Structures are given as C-alpha cells and as structure tokens.
Amino acid sequence: MVTTLVASRVSPGRVGAVIGRNVGALRSGPSYWIVLLSGFFEPLLYLLSIGVGVGALVGDLTVDGRTMSYASFVAPAMLAVSAMSGALAETTFNFFFKLKYMKTFEAVLATPVRPIEIAVGELVWAIVRGSLYTAIFLVVMVAMGLAEPGWAVAAFPATVLVGLAFGGLGMAVSTLMRGWQDFDLMGTGQFALFLFSGTFSPVQDYPVGVEVLIQITPLYHAVELVRGLCMGVLEWGLLGHAVYLAALAGAGVWFASRRLTRVLCD
Amino acid sequence: MADQPLIYARGLVKRFGEFTAVDGIDLDVAPGEAFGFLGPNGAGKSSTMRMIGCVSTPTTGELRILGMDAVHDGPRIRARLGVCPQLDNLDPDLTVRENLVTYARYFGLSRAESRRRADELLEFVQLGDRAGGKVEPLSGGMKRRLTIARAMVNDPDLVLLDEPTTGLDPQARHLLWERLFRLKQRGTTLVLTTHYMDEAEQLCDRLVVMDGGRIVAEGSPRSLIETYSTAEVVEVRFPGMPEAGPRFAAALEGVGKRVDPLPDRVLVYVDDGDAALAEIHRRGLEPSSVLVRRSTLEDVFLHLTGRTLVD
Amino acid sequence: MAVTRGVHPTIAVLERHLTLYRRLWQASVFSSFVLPVLFLLSIGIGVGGYIGRVQGVDYLSWIVPGVLASTAFQIAVGESTYSVLGDFKWVRAYHAMRATPVGPADMVRGHLLYLVFRVTIAVVAFLVVVVFFGGLHSPWALVTPLVCAFLTVSVAAPVMAFAATIDHDSYFSLLFRLVALPSTLFAGVFFPVEQLTAVLRPLAYASPLWHAVELCRAATLGRAPAWPALVHVGCLLLWAAAGLFLAVRAFRRKLED
Ligand SMILES: Nc1ncnc2c1ncn2[C@@H]1O[C@H](COP(=O)(O)OP(=O)(O)OP(=O)(O)O)[C@@H](O)[C@H]1O
Ligand SMILES: [Mg+2]
DSSP, X not given: OHHHHHHHHOOHHHHHHHHHHHHHHHXXXXXXXXXXXXXXXXXHHHXXXXXXXXXXXXXXXXXXXXXXXXXXXXXXXXXXXXXXXXXXXXXXXXXXXXXXXXXXXXXXXTTTOOHHHHHHHHHHHHHHHHHHHHHHHHHHHHHTTSXXXXXXXXXXXXXXXXXXXXXXXXXXXXXXXXXXXXXXXHHHHHHHHHHHSSSSSOGGGSOHHHHHHHHHSHHHHHHHHHHHHHTTOOOHHHHHHHHHHHHHHHHHHHHHHHHHHHHHHO | OOSSOSEEEEEEEEEETTEEEEEEEEEEEOTTOEEEEEOOTTSSHHHHHHHHTTSSOOSEEEEEETXXXXXXXXXXHHTTEEEEOSSOOOOTTSBHHHHHHHHHHHTTOOHHHHHHHHHHHHHHTTOGGGTTSBSTTSOHHHXXXXXXXXXXXXXXXXXXXXXXTTTOOHHHHHHHHHHHHHHHHTTOEEEEEOSOHHHHXXXXXXXXXXXXXXXXXXXXXXXXXXXXXXXXXXXXXXXXXXXXXXXXXXXXXXXXXXXXXXXXXXXXXXXXXXXXXXXXHXXXXXXXXXXXXXXXXXXXXXXXXXXXXXX | OOOOOOSXXXXXXXXXXXXXXXXXXXXXXXXXXXXXXXXIIIIIIIGGGGOOEETTEEHHHHHHHHHHHHHHHHHHHHTTSHHHHHHHHTSOHHHHHHTTTOOHHHHXXXXXXXXXXXXXXXXXXXXXXXXXXXXXXXXXXXXXXXXXXXXXXXXXXHHHHHHHHOSSTTHHHHIIIIIIHHHHHHSSSSSOGGGSOTTTHHHHHHOHHHHHHHHHHHHHHTSOOSSOHHHHHHHHHHHHHHHHHHHHHHHHHHHOO
C-alpha cells in the first residue's frame, strides 16, 4: 500500500536530482574520500578489539545450543551496526544541518521537487553510503574466515534493509530535533543500542525484563537478521525481523515527509 | 610622556607573501588627538590598525605605541589599548554582560571591578536592558555598540576603532558619535577608520587618506579641503548622460578650477558657485538640474583616489 | 597604569570556559558520565560474564581502571577539537583575546585547566558509581583523578595543536577514527596489550592512554604497574610537554598575520 502510494507521487528524475546534490556537496569538501572511507574503520576496529581481543579472553560462546568463536558472534553484529551508523550519520546530523541551517530543502522545494521526493532521495543516498561500508566489511569478514562467501552475499541485501530502516528512523527523528543539544541525547541512545542489542553478549543472558525491552528496539532485530544470514541459520524468525525493519523504514519515510511538508510548506 | 607621540611610525611596511598591503607609512598621533584613516577598500587601513593594535607584526619599519616598541612590548601595550575590530568577535554563547565581564578579566581587572565596569559601560552604550540576554539576537548596531563598550572596559589610553559605524542606521550612528565625542573630551586618544566623510569631519582632528598602502594626503579635514579642493562645487546634470557627459565636460572647461565628469553628473570645482552658474548659462548650456554646495572631504577623496568612497 | 592586576590571564581564560560550561553542562552529562557507566555494564558485566579471571582478577575489576582512563581520554579529545577550531574560525574568541594582554600560552593553559576540571568531575563521579559495583580494591584508587589529570594534558595539548593547525573540521573525523578510537580500543582498556602482535605493541606503548591505564589499574587493584610508575609518569609528562610546545606554537602561528 505504502509503496504504491509513494510510487504514484515520486518521480525518479527528481529523486535523482536530490541525490546528485549530495554527491556534488560531498565532492567539494577537502579530502572527502578519506573522510568517507574512514567511516568504515569504526566497526572494524570494534571487531578487532572486542571481537578478537576480548574474544581471546572469552574463548568460545554457546548460543541456542550452537558453539562459535566470540569473534564470529560479534562480527555480524558489527556489520549491522555499520549499516546503522552509515545510514544514521547521513540522515540525522547532515539531514538536520541541511534542514535547519543551510536551508537546502527550502531552496529545493522552490523547484518542482516535493517533500516525499526529498525524503526518498536523502534515504537512497544514505543507503548508498551505508552499503559502501557494509560491502567492504563483508569482504573483511570473509577474509578473516568469519563468514562463508555465499552467506556473505546473502547477508548484503539484509544490510541494505537495515540501512533503510535506520535511514527512515533517522530522518523522522531529525524532523523532530530542536537543536544540537538533542543530538547528544540521540548519540547516547544510539550508543546504548550499540552496547546492548545482542551485539557483544546474547540477549538471552540478560535479565528477562531487560531482554524484552531490547527486543522492542530496532538494532536488536537488525543484528539477529544479519547474524542469522551470516551464519547460515535460516529460521522463520528471520522473516519477523525483516518485516519489523521494513515497517520501520516505511513508517520513518512516511512520517518524515509529512513533517517536512508541515515544516517547509506552511 | 605628554609630548611624546602616542603612536610613532616610520617606514611601516606590511607584506602578505608577495603582496604589499602597507607600503612604508609614517605616522605621529599625539595624546588626546582623534585621528582618522580614510581610503578605498583594500587601501591597507585595517592592516595598519592591526599593527597598531599589536596583533600583527610589521614586516619592516619602526612602530612605537605609548612609548613602547610594538614588537617586543605587545602585552604591555595591549593592556592599555581598546580595540574594536572591523568584524565583531563577541562570544555568542555568553550574555551581553558576561561578554564584558569576561573581557575585563583578560585585562586582569578584579571580579568586582569587572562587574562595575560592565554595568557602567552597558549604560554608556544604552544596552543596560539587554544585559542578561544572549548576544546572538542583538541587532547589528547593538552588537557594534557592545563591541565598542568592550573596547573601553580597561579604561584604555588609546582606542582603535575599525569602521565603528559601518552598517548602522542613522540614529545608531549619531548615538555612537556622541559617545565617541564624550570619550574624546575625557582625553582618550581615538584612532578610527571610516568610509563616511561626515563621520571623519565630525570626529577627527586630523586624518590621512590611504591608497594602495601609501598615505596620499594628511591634515585636518578643513586643511585637506583647502589644499585639495575649492570652496564650492557645482553639480550639473544634462539630458542624455552618460553618453553626452564628456561633450558637456569639455564645454564646461575653464568655468572653474577643475571639471570632473561622473557617470550621472559633472562636478565643477569653483571658488564662487553663483558666478560659475552665471558663466554656465552665458555659454548657452542648459543643465537639467543644478546644485551648488560647499566642498566636502568626499571631493578630496575623489580627487586623490579617483574613486568614490562607497564603491 | 590604569589597570590594577587582579587575575592572571591564564585564569581569565579558564573563567571564560567555566562561564560557558555553566550554561552547557547538562549536555555533557551523557557523554562524560552516562556513557562510561553503560560501557561498564555492557562489556564489564555483560561480556565479563563469559570471561574468567584476567591477570588474576575478575574482568569487571580489570576493566574499571581502563574505562576510567578512557573517559578522561574521550573528554580530552572531544573538548579540544570542534570547540578549539570554532573559537578560531566561527566565534573568533581567540582573536578577541589576542587584542588583550592574554597570550597564546595563556589561551592553551586556560583551556587545559578547564579540561582538567571537567575530567576530574567525570572521573570522581565514575569512581563513586564503581564503588557500588565493588570495582575498587585499594585506597590507592584515590590517586586515579591525578593520573587522569596528567592524561588529560598529555592528550588534549597535542590535539589542540592539531585543531589550531587545520582549517576544516572534516579532518577531525580522521583524528577520531584513525587515532582516538584505535587508542581507546587497543591501549589495554579492554584486553591486555600483551595480546597484540609484536608489531602493534609499540604503538600501544607509545600511546599516553596506555600509560594512564597501567597507572590507574595498578592503583585500583593495589599492585605494581607494568613498568616502573615513574616511567609511566615520565611518558605522560613527555607527551604533555611536547603537546604544550606544539599547541602554543600552533596558536601563535594561527593568530599572527
Ligand atoms: N591576512 C591577510 N593575508 C593576505 N592578504 C591580506 C590579509 N589581510 C589583508 N590582506 C590584503 O591586504 C590589502 C589591504 O587590506 P586591508 O584589510 O588593510 O584593507 P582596508 O583598507 O581595511 O579595506 P576595507 O575598507 O575593505 O576594510 C587587501 O588587498 C587585502 O586583501
Ligand atoms: Mg578594513
């Protein structure tokens, strides 16, 4: 339903123009390639430090009856985190800056481009950037023997879905931001997700109340989906995680474009 | 120290790489004087002001401020200066009052003294009612007034003002002139740059005109006008300007001491405006409009730099 | 002279930062206090549950001093980047100071004092929380704020020099990702540096964070550090001295024209 609704109102050409603006803006910054690529280091460094370094202290881990090295437990989670932070970086900080300070969108809306097209364009751009990171990360995982090549290929579309979900969420949140001080709050929230969403230890081992709380939050579903695929464990549960993420993406875009319309067109 | 110049410069040069911004200037500013710099954009006024403020090191030349060497005694000199830079650099996250108190502390004033000075100066520049508010929402003119108040927080012997009134509305400018005049009466030495001739005439005892990094004229406003201009100026417009301008300018040759064709009008420099007007009519010229006025610094400036002030 | 000397210019600079902090402190509560505690919960207790003893102690007790020092490290890096660049570029606060008797050395020292203040608050608050987790084992833990103060200067000074040298803030992401994050993750905070391959180990030894982590760990566990304590302190002082020199030079260059 949402897709047909969106499709009937969205022109690919105009969405392309929104994306093109982003590419152009990125190119103009100094040393933009290094800055862009360095974003990929973050989850890799965590994998090496916590996954491999602390993993050596942990030894093997048994989750749901399956035994694995700690690094191969952490690696898929870092992949999901990579997709999340790539998408969030673009749709929160940068998006907010364009919305509030550069008045980029106001200028864009003076043309035939509609708010929904801005939202979709920004989201696609966020995914492109996020996918760049996840693709490299998957190659590293295969090289380190933390994933089979075949399952790594299968996991890639899942990371795109994760990017879409967090991209939509990020945009929706950005339209509600009052100022930079809210980003501190959001950063803390994002970091809490990063620490507790089954990334470094299985949620089953948390107290029940905490476990249920975590299962409501999005990164948990992202980690479970990506981990299932990376390990080649296909279960019906994966479908549930995928539906959760798709719904989040749709709701995020819908909400963001509604808010954009209200903020910019009134 | 009464007879010693407050600012003494000989052969002062400032280069940025290959580019020479200030090209060997000499200055003597006496205590209690109000001294002005005029000049077109890029003439080197701000570069000179920054050297006098001891924040920019002269490339060559001698510069002594308050009897001390500008290069070696920077901190001691700056302790006795008040500086209002061309661009405001107020602290946007502090309140109006905190801006002044913080700045006063940089000069080593005690906390109580800093607060007292801040409140006094806020009244002086009529910002008392904004004391607790942020700086960000102040209007341009209010920010300028606050910067000037800040420049006076240490009760300086010498105040440097780089374009203090640029961008202000007429009321704000007159308020500032009045405040600066009061400072001058108290014996504070003022050095300012400006693009406004009326400001220079109002405030300055003496001024220099800079162009291309050099001083091209120096004197009191009156003496500059006497030296570089005539008593009166006749401004005439003709139908068909600007194309017809040079033709009419040629026809006006000899009416006065000098003829200056501008795009929209022709200026004729004369000692007696009415006599000149009669001569123009005698020559059978029929201007579409005529204005006879006294010579101003603007005319001096135009003559010396070949440019109008606000270009 | 009209002006009576009441306060040293360095202290006046410190006061400016404190005045600003009074307005902005709420925002920093999360990054400097809540985050370290979350870290401790997730890695120390969560992951620690799968780890036996490390170097003879339980994992939580082992990483408490690491997270403590890395909290100081984060504040030192984080508060010496955008705010320093911004005070040159957008706020131009340093240009305003430049027109007064305040010199580049005062600007650098005033900022460093402010950071020591910030770090001390965060570190003490963290210590109080950790006491309830039973993470401290020796009264020597009381010297950790001092160690963290040394760490702050040895890290913040070179970062300030960097911030005063670059002209675009995008270089900070390189600093964060290629220097600051690897330091946090590989300088003995989460696992012993002996586990690093021999090629990487010298990098950890060069990092001021590792020396501070070793000193803090020795203090909270009540045992001797890896190297003689004076050597660790000496390394921190070396970084601090070099950083101060570079920062003052960078400030002076940035402000002269
Ligand atoms: N830091 C600098 N680096 C390089 N060139 C500079 C610098 N500061 C000034 N200049 C150059 O020196 C020349 C004189 O500049 P200055 O600011 O002194 O002019 P000004 O007389 O104050 O002009 P305006 O009326 O526009 O303020 C200009 O050509 C300017 O580009
Ligand atoms: Mg200027």
